[in-house]
Amino acid sequence: MAGNSKKAILLIIDGLGDLPTPKTPLQMAKKPNLDRLAKNGMTGLLAPVKRYVVPGSDTSHLQLLGYEPSIFYHGRGPLEALGLGMDMRNGDVAFRTNFATVKNGRVIDRRAGRIDTKTAGALSRNLSMKIEDVQVEFKNSVEHRGALVLHGPGLSHNVCETDPHELGPVHECHPLDASREAAKTARIVNRFTEITGGMLSAAPENRKREKPANMLLLRGAGYYEKVPSFTERFGIEAACVAGGALYKGIARYLGMDVVIVPGATGDRNTNLRAKAQASVKALQDYDVVFMHVKACDSAGHDGDVEGKKRMLERIDAEAVPILEKSGAYIIITGDHSTPCCRKAHSGHEVPILVCGKGERTDGVTKFDEISCAEGGLGHIRGKDIVYLILNLIEKAEKYGS
Amino acid sequence: MAGNSKKAILLIIDGLGDLPTPKTPLQMAKKPNLDRLAKNGMTGLLAPVKRYVVPGSDTSHLQLLGYEPSIFYHGRGPLEALGLGMDMRNGDVAFRTNFATVKNGRVIDRRAGRIDTKTAGALSRNLSMKIEDVQVEFKNSVEHRGALVLHGPGLSHNVCETDPHELGPVHECHPLDASREAAKTARIVNRFTEITGGMLSAAPENRKREKPANMLLLRGAGYYEKVPSFTERFGIEAACVAGGALYKGIARYLGMDVVIVPGATGDRNTNLRAKAQASVKALQDYDVVFMHVKACDSAGHDGDVEGKKRMLERIDAEAVPILEKSGAYIIITGDHSTPCCRKAHSGHEVPILVCGKGERTDGVTKFDEISCAEGGLGHIRGKDIVYLILNLIEKAEKYGS
Missing domain, CATH: 3.40.720.10 (Alkaline Phosphatase, subunit A)
Known part of the structure; x- marks a missing residue:
């Protein structure tokens, strides 16, 4: 042509x-x-x-x-979130997420038995919420995968992941520097993990699952800046x-x-x-x-x-x-x-x-x-x-x- | 395997x-x-x-x-000194050295007749000394070769070599900038050259040598910094x-x-x-x-x-x-x-x-x-x-x- x-x-x-x-x-x-x-x-x-x-x-x-x-790479999370069509503003922080199966605080399946996309979608309803002055937006994608965006002031991507990347205890989110922003971000992540853990454990979709998708694991923290x-x-x-x-x-x-x-x-x-x-x-x-x-x-x-x-x-x-x-x-x-x-x-x-x-x-x-x-x-x-x-x-x- | x-x-x-x-x-x-x-x-x-x-x-x-x-190259001297097993601390200055034959202030053989390692070793005893507040350590290696380390405060490698790299007058060591450190280092090098020149000239090992090893020539000034x-x-x-x-x-x-x-x-x-x-x-x-x-x-x-x-x-x-x-x-x-x-x-x-x-x-x-x-x-x-x-x-x- x-x-x-x-x-x-x-x-x-x-x-x-x-x-x-x-x-x-x-x-x-x-x-x-x-x-x-x-x-x-x-x-x-x-x-x-x-x-x-x-x-x-x-x-x-x-x-x-x-x-x-x-110069332009600020972590994987924001790129995944943008790919799911989520909006990001300067200073927002994002993570990649996995639905996982957790028992007594330990990950026993990082992919919740490779949960199907439809069930994951049903479980994902109502997982977005406001914590402090931060709007926490969750979106699932394919199977166990998804992304989490933190919209709000005073955030930092310099926090550790909750995903242990192997079977074992879920990590608590810790700030990786002494800043107020990292402390706040870690606090919000831990609160979100706790609240959603409770919601997912109680969700009817999980009742019959051998590997309930009862936890969202976070990894790939990054921040968004318009380029x-x-x-x-x-x-x-x-x-x-x-x-x-x-x-x-x-x-x-x-x-x-x-x-x-x-x-x-x-x-x-x-x-x-x-x-x-x-x-x-x-x-x-x-x-x-x-x-x-x-x-x-x-x-x-x-x-x-x-x-x-x-x-x-x-x-x-x-x-x-x-x-x-x-x-x-x-x-x-x-x-x-x-x-x-x-x-x-x-x-x-x-x-x-x-x-x-x-x-x-x-x-x-x-x-x-x-x-x-x-x-x-x-x-x-x-x-x-x-x-x-x-x-x-x-x-x-x-x-x- | x-x-x-x-x-x-x-x-x-x-x-x-x-x-x-x-x-x-x-x-x-x-x-x-x-x-x-x-x-x-x-x-x-x-x-x-x-x-x-x-x-x-x-x-x-x-x-x-x-x-x-x-970023990491600070002159040849420290690398040679380290290679001879000499210890160096941050701020130390080092040189490569040659045993040479000098007559009336002129180098007539830069390798003192390719002096053998054993004789050079015998001549090297007692050539280390304290000058001002600086410990000057000398060590010979193979044949005419060796290294000199200056341990002490306020030194600089920015001084000229005493080795003329050809036959001719031995160079005096001059500072290459206006700093107090370069002036001090040049002063110590010249004092060391004078003292060891006298000691070597009087050494019994040199008496029968046609080409007496009566001078240590210095080159390859460098400073040590732990990397x-x-x-x-x-x-x-x-x-x-x-x-x-x-x-x-x-x-x-x-x-x-x-x-x-x-x-x-x-x-x-x-x-x-x-x-x-x-x-x-x-x-x-x-x-x-x-x-x-x-x-x-x-x-x-x-x-x-x-x-x-x-x-x-x-x-x-x-x-x-x-x-x-x-x-x-x-x-x-x-x-x-x-x-x-x-x-x-x-x-x-x-x-x-x-x-x-x-x-x-x-x-x-x-x-x-x-x-x-x-x-x-x-x-x-x-x-x-x-x-x-x-x-x-x-x-x-x-x-x-």
Whole structure:
């Protein structure tokens, strides 16, 4: 489509990179479309944050979208809350939450028996409340997950988590500095935990559950501060197509519009065709679309080589041809490696490809961790990506004259 | 050995890189073991400090071990003194020293006829003394070499050297700024030089020497300040296996344990098998072992291509197989190039290889300056090395969540 000749789609495949055992999932996957784009374009290896630094998904996406995390990252909680559509004002504090099962003050299941979304939704009614002069807003998302926002004056994110991250005693929330703000925040968190613990224990939805969702565990404290928008900073309009709350939240944080796509679930059942079609459609109104696919990372965390390979094959078959047909420049990479053998993020670089009409090419014909090491982009960094896109679509401002 | 699967050995071959005349010593050397590691692992080129910056061995090692020299390098003297086992306290000042032969106030041999270590040791008795409120401690090391530490209040390293670095008049020590501290330090250095000059001239050991060691020349002024330890900064335990005082001193400066290896001399007769065995043994107690081999640099300074090649072949035959058998991740590189044709350090990058179970590979099959330019690590920098190691051994802290 000629109208897209100065537009770009940035596809981030979460946790894309891996290690060879003896081949990587990318090397094993049948992915004729990705390989063709690699052949017709330029490839390389991307260090999302810095060489060998192990990125979180939050810091990495900020960096890939041009927002240096050492300046713009203030914790995970606010990004999750924004992704659930919750409003945040300067100075608000937010947490990620888990419904958990607690017995005699000890967590016996951090996910309350992987509670279903519908039951969690029913339990979530009336869990928002005012404590002191702070409005405490809770919202559940998928299964046991949710977010908590504290709106009000004099708060601090410098408090410890109540989530022990393992089975064992629930942590009390303590201030992590001597400030009045941290003391107040910890007090409110503890009061909220106590009140909601009582409400949940008494909730009819929990009565028949073997693993009652009788506690909200908090982690990922962060504060919200409005940042200059992506458009203000880079002079182009951007939209986001994603399933996972974090990615939608990051987009909202940066002032990008989030396109709602039915069937975009953020898991391995996500509707990739619908997401790709929505991305291409959004090019009518935006210069660049950031499309995110989560499930490869989840498979990596599960150590599921076969699942990661299958998801890559789905992306190749279902999403890539639609993106390619748009006529836009296409950049495909990941936010970090999640090697299946480690079941965790790693600091290994991630393959990247850049493809579009009239762009340079290299000799690489396959899109994988080993082949792309020989690519013409060399070793590039997360902070280069926005400038790469601006240059591709001829929207870069000249530096000097 | 399975117990080493999350450990690493960093082998630094001092002055490793060279220029082709028409081949480099690495290209000429028979080194089947290094080449096999290159083939089984990833290779690249390392700029120890910055691209094309000519590093000293001191600044380069600090950078390779994660200590930015612009922050943590305070002169060579303290590192040499620490390497000789001398104690230093915050604010102490130290110098490297040479026994020299002086006649009528002029240096006629900067190394006192390359005085042997035993005679130098005998001459060194009673050269420590108190001047004003400063305790001046001298210690000799190998041949003409030694170190001097000034313990006391109100000192400064900002004074000139007494070593003229060529034949000619001994320099008087002058303060290099208007501070009271620099004036005091220069006064003490000059007094020390005068007193020890008299003592050495009268020493019986000098009577029969054609080139009497009748003067201590001072250079490399620096001050000591305790820095956060390697373990505090990176969360892993590290040990050092080295012959040369500087390298042991750097390790002590960073709070690493130094393994004493009989036969580790820091010259071309060093016992490489013993050093490699000690490195592997240290893996039982440490996460990473930094092993240093000096003699390739010395051969480079001497313009001795054949000697450099032979030393590389010794490393390949005697050390590498022992390191490889440990099962640990192995990183082999240099701290800088010392091209034989220049007889000096240069700013050319140094080959690097990284090898270990389950890691990515590339198409490079030889370990040398030319082959490694095509390696999958690309062009990496000294400051990346600690993060590379942390990522390899899965001890990196995630940045973000």
